[in-house]
Amino acid sequence: MVLTSAGDLMVIRPKRLELPLWLVIPGLLLRWGWRAVWWCLRHPVATASTVFLLAVYVDHGWQGLVSLLVGVAGVSAVWRWRHESSWWTWLAGPLLGWFRRVFVYRRIWREAMTLCRLAAKYDHQTVLPRLLSVRSDPALDVLTIRMVRGQTPEDFQRVTANLAYAFGRRHARVYSEHPDDPPTRVGRWAWLLRLVDRVRFRDRPSVVYLVLVRTDALRTTVPPFEVPAVPDFTALPLARREDLTTWRLHLLATHVLVGGATRRGKGSVLWSLVRALGGGVASGLVRLWVIDPKGGMEFAMGRPMFARFACKSFEAMADLLDEAVAVMRERQARLAGAVRVHTPSVADPLVVVVIDEMAALTAYLQDAELRKRIAGSLGLLLSQGAGVGVLVVAALQDPRKEVLPFRDLFPTRIALGLTEASQVDMVLGDGARNRGALADQMPRWAKGVGYVILDGTPEPARVRFSYISDDEIRAMAATYPAPVDAADILAQVGRETADEPARPALPRQRSSGPLLPDALLNLLDPDRNRDGGEQA
Numbered sequence: 150m151v152l153t154s155a156g157d158l159m160v161i162r163p164k165r166l167e168l169p170l171w172l173v174i175p176g177l178l179l180r181w182g183w184r185a186v187w188w189c190l191r192h193p194v195a196t197a198s199t200v201f202l203l204a205v206y207v208d209h210g211w212q213g214l215v216s217l218l219v220g221v222a223g224v225s226a227v228w229r230w231r232h233e234s235s236w237w238t239w240l241a242g243p244l245l246g247w248f249r250r251v252f253v254y255r256r257i258w259r260e261a262m263t264l265c266r267l268a269a270k271y272d273h274q275t276v277l278p279r280l281l282s283v284r285s286d287p288a289l290d291v292l293t294i295r296m297v298r299g300q301t302p303e304d305f306q307r308v309t310a311n312l313a314y315a316f317g318r319r320h321a322r323v324y325s326e327h328p329d330d331p332p333t334r335v336g337r338w339a340w341l342l343r344l345v346d347r348v349r350f351r352d353r354p355s356v357v358y359l360v361l362v363r364t365d366a367l368r369t370t371v372p373p374f375e376v377p378a379v380p381d382f383t384a385l386p387l388a389r390r391e392d393l394t395t396w397r398l399h400l401l402a403t404h405v406l407v408g409g410a411t412r413r414g415k416g417s418v419l420w421s422l423v424r425a426l427g428g429g430v431a432s433g434l435v436r437l438w439v440i441d442p443k444g445g446m447e448f449a450m451g452r453p454m455f456a457r458f459a460c461k462s463f464e465a466m467a468d469l470l471d472e473a474v475a476v477m478r479e480r481q482a483r484l485a486g487a488v489r490v491h492t493p494s495v496a497d498p499l500v501v502v503v504i505d506e507m508a509a510l511t512a513y514l515q516d517a518e519l520r521k522r523i524a525g526s527l528g529l530l531l532s533q534g535a536g537v538g539v540l541v542v543a544a545l546q547d548p549r550k551e552v553l554p555f556r557d558l559f560p561t562r563i564a565l566g567l568t569e570a571s572q573v574d575m576v577l578g579d580g581a582r583n584r585g586a587l588a589d590q591m592p593r594w595a596k597g598v599g600y601v602i603l604d605g606t607p608e609p610a611r612v613r614f615s616y617i618s619d620d621e622i623r624a625m626a627a628t629y630p631a632p633v634d635a636a637d638i639l640a641q642v643g644r645e646t647a648d649e650p651a652r653p654a655l656p657r658q659r660s661s662g663p664l665l666p667d668a669l670l671n672l673l674d675p676d677r678n679r680d681g682g683e684q685a
């Protein structure tokens with residue numbers, strides 16, 4: 150130990166142990182060798198590929214390597230041409246993911262985690278979340294991250310935007326569970342693939358998934374989807390998702406609320422829905438009852454598709470809603486005891502009441518009597534209509550409770566661009582903005598882009614609705630008009646209701662005594678026990 154004096158300070162430096170050179174060099178070689186072996190064990194695919202390429206080079210020289218590469222590229226091109234989705238899943242996705250993990254994310258991982266406040270201190274050491282794997286597809290990178298002990302997915306969700314920008318992206322989302330559903334397996338090897346899926350999609354509470362949007366698939370306008378001849382009410386194609394798949398709306402037995410500031414594309418959501426229902430409108434499986442308080446500006450063009458249409462008089466709009474309630478009541482009386490959820494058929498079609506700018510009916514209407522009447526019918530439809538196939542799909546700009554008192558009665562919500570951060574949670578539900586639905590930060594180009602909550606996951610997904618041009622609407626109205634008797638659904642209201650079933654009388658016991666406690670009865674009637682009191 151060496152002691153030196155620096156002014157008043159005493160500096161104590163331990164004496165350094167000096168090893169001879171003949172011991173240092175083999176020691177270093179041993180250490181590096183062990184590290185190389187450990188790396189090979191941890192990366193068996195990369196090791197095996199390198200060994201294989203070396204073997205080809207040793208046996209066949211450069212020509213062998215080039216022929217091999219050309220062969221692999223050819224097979225890959227044919228694979229992509231014949232079946233692009235499996236090519237992405239099994240070849241391009243893992244390769245690109247590996248490449249981006251090594252050359253993009255690992256390079257700046259420590260810096261990004263520290264600056265996004267996700268690094269923790271333990272035992273005088275910095276502990277970082279661990280990047281386990283990266284999977285890429287044409288649009289997204291999905292990073293699987295092991296959290297530091299003591300962290301929760303909310304810690305990551307709070308800094309979602311910071312993470313996106315830290316990795317040079319505009320959009321990111323954090324999922325606490327695997328962001329994809331396990332695929333449906335069919336065929337001979339389905340049992341084996343299902344077993345593999347059970348491992349791949351197992352619940353991993355110590356892991357979060359960070360999805361970074363590499364190529365924003367929603368930047369370009371989405372063309373209209375094919376109109377299904379028979380609409381599947383549990384999966385209506387309305388929008389494109391960030392991973393280029395189609396977002397499908399589950400409409401059966403639900404009401405839908407679309408919130409969005411002015412000129413953000415609420416019309417495209419409603420028209421995408423009308424289009425998806427087109428086949429059903431023409432075949433009589435669906436009846437569209439449309440209310441357009443803007444005097445027909447939005448919907449008049451599609452008039453032939455609508456069984457009922459009210460756009461000028463608020464009286465007529467209130468009548469339309471009252472009639473929807475009458476249809477609902479008739480169905481309730483007829484179906485009670487037979488089924489619990491109505492199944493649409495041509496005889497008993499699905500009635501979809503589409504309301505553009507709902508606030509005009511619930512808040513801005515000056516006639517207080519009429520407003521009350523409308524509120525009464527809407528409340529009834531929203532609380533009881535879904536199960537009997539009378540659904541409400543409504544759009545509005547301002548989601549405050551004063552404007553729309555029955556906001557909570559809409560099970561399905563869609564948020565397009567909004568003006569204030571607080572409105573996001575009002576439309577999508579508490580905490581949605583924290584979980585990544587930044588609907589108040591939508592850029593100007595993002596018309597028809599919105600956030601939806603997917604079935605089964607609390608995290609919102611970003612989608613862009615198809616854009617239906619005026620020409621497209623005219624063509625649709627000509628191709629899928631409602632049947633001539635479409636407005637006649639109310640004729641059904643006179644149908645007989647089921648008879649009351651005969652019930653056996655319940656054997657009733659004679660009342661054995663008063664229902665109030667004795668102490669209270671005595672207080673009320675002090676003479677109570679005087680003559681007929683307890684028998685000895």
Ligand SMILES: Nc1ncnc2c1ncn2[C@@H]1O[C@H](COP(=O)(O)OP(=O)(O)OP(=O)(O)O)[C@@H](O)[C@H]1O
Binds near residue numbers: 371414417598616
């Ligand atoms: N899905 C979309 N894709 C591309 N552009 C769109 C989309 N939806 C709307 N737009 C564009 O945005 C403009 C406004 O759309 P739209 O009228 O549907 O908005 P809105 O929210 O219904 O407006 P308002 O509040 O006036 O009812 C349209 O003229 C159209 O050019």
